[in-house]
Amino acid sequence: MTARQYRSHRGLLAAFDTFDAPRAEFDAIIVPTGRPAPYLRQAIAAAREHDVFLLLLCSRRSTIASAALEAKGAGVRALAIDIDEVDPGLVPPFATDQLLRETRFQRPTDTSFKRNLGLLIAALAGWQRILFLDDDIDLPDTADLGVAAGLLGEFPVVGLANAGMPDNSVVCHAIRDVGQAQDTFIGGGALAVGEAAFGSFFPNIYNEDWFFLLDGRDLRPSAVTGLAVQKRYDPYRDARRARGEELGDTLAEGVFGLFDSHLGLMHADERYWREFFADRRRIIRETIALVQRSKIEAGLRARMVDSLRAAIGRSELITPELCTRYLRAWQADCVRWRRRITELRRYHGGSGVEQAVGVLDLPSFAQAGVDVRVSTGRRRSAAPVARV
Known part of the structure; x- marks a missing residue:
């Protein structure tokens, strides 16, 4: 077995032209947002x-x-919903979080929690088709949403193809920016999810959306269609970005590399990871050399090298044992999450969004003339929710 990092995973997706696909409507659009309100206008x-x-x-x-x-x-x-006021216990405690807690690999972001909460609400509300849409995504033609929703009749997840800023890690951005081949994949920024995939979850790690596409062992049947445009940003502005991405990028690229090689997670043993590390680190070092020899503007070139060195430095701390332990913990988390979703559906599923808010104990208060309802069922302060 040859372990290597692939430059494209498009062969794992079924691609559909928007003119030929069936159409349907979503039950909800879910936006995990951390930017001011004007960024919500596209959604x-x-x-x-x-x-x-x-x-x-x-x-x-x-x-x-x-x-x-x-x-x-x-x-x-x-x-x-104000996520800062939501009880974190609504999402089951994950073994993957425990494994990385208080290590250099812990990721202090709330994107995964937001998306998982969205899945819980969707399961309780009885929604069958949802769209995750980030607040930095533009939609050139919103008719593409009907196509993505329609394809959920055949595929559990459907991504909109990104025609804007490539949705890549810092390492993959650098590979492309020095003229090497580097593709993109579908991601959580514009992802249609059918009810059959609510049993999957987003782990708190970079490339959490790639892990969401898996069913615990294999890649769920996944499709791509339409267009989404991610707004531009500077991936090299802060070298900490590359450092924070490295574990998740290594794990995801390694797992999807197995799929590209027509292998499965059973082959992701310590020997495989040792071979994969060698190839990934070779790629990063070669990219550093290409950046240094390039005609890229000096300031940008320096930031790129700093970021790539941060990535290789963090990579040197990742061990084959950590990767195998993480995947075992993640598989246990998959079982834990499916159990949570199954229980919610069994006792409360299909009750509508208002009842879902109540079951999860997310009481609401008035904003912009909205009705008020307050729950006293929790010891801690209730999570504010504004409805319109």
């Missing part, structure tokens, strides 16, 4: 055009008051 426009419910999961610079007002002004049905 709000899509929700208005398709008359779809909008679930806004807010933190950082996104407030439920401004998010709800933005949606209300457009006449969109919406629910805005």
Whole structure:
């Protein structure tokens, strides 16, 4: 077996032209947002055009008051939740989190939690088709959403093809920026999810959306169609970005490399990871050399080299044992998550979004003239929710 990092995983996806695919409508668009309310306008426009419910999961610079007002002004049905006030215990404790806690590999972000909470609400509400849409994504043609929703009749997950800033890790950006071949894949930024995939979850690691595409052992049947445009950003602005991505990028690229080689997770043993590390680190070192010899502007060139050196430095701390332990923990988490979803569906499934909010004990309070309902069932302060 030859372990290597592939430059493209497109062969793992079924591609559909928007003219030939079936069409349907989503039950909800779910936006994990951390930016000010104007960044929600694309999602709000899509929700208005398709008359779809909008679930806004807010933190950082996104407030439920401004998010709800933005949606209300457009006449969109919406629910805005302040993630900072949500009980983290709503999502089961994951072994993968415990494994990385208080290590250099712990990832202090809330994107995975937001998406997992969205899945819990979807399962309780009885939704069958949802769209995860990030707040930095533009949709050139919102009609593509109908195609993505329609394909969920055949595929558990369908991604919109990214025609904007490539959705890659810092390492893969650098590979492309020095003129080497480097493709993109589908991701959580614009991802249609059918009810059959609600039993999958987003681990708190970089490339969490790639792990979501798996069923615990193999890649779920997945498709790509339409277009989404990710807004531009500077991947080399802070070398800590590359450092924080390295474990997740290594794991995901290693696992998907197995699939590209027509192998499975059973082959991801310590020997495989040792061979994979050698290839990945070779690629990063060769990319550093190419950057240094390139005619890229001096300041940018220096930032690229700093980022790549940060990645290789963090890579040297990743061991074959850590990778095998992480995958075992992740598989245990898959079972834990499916059990959580099954229990919710059995006792509360199909109750509608208002009942879902109550079951999860996410009481609401008034924003922009919204009705008030307060629960006293929890010891800690209840999670604010704004409805319009």
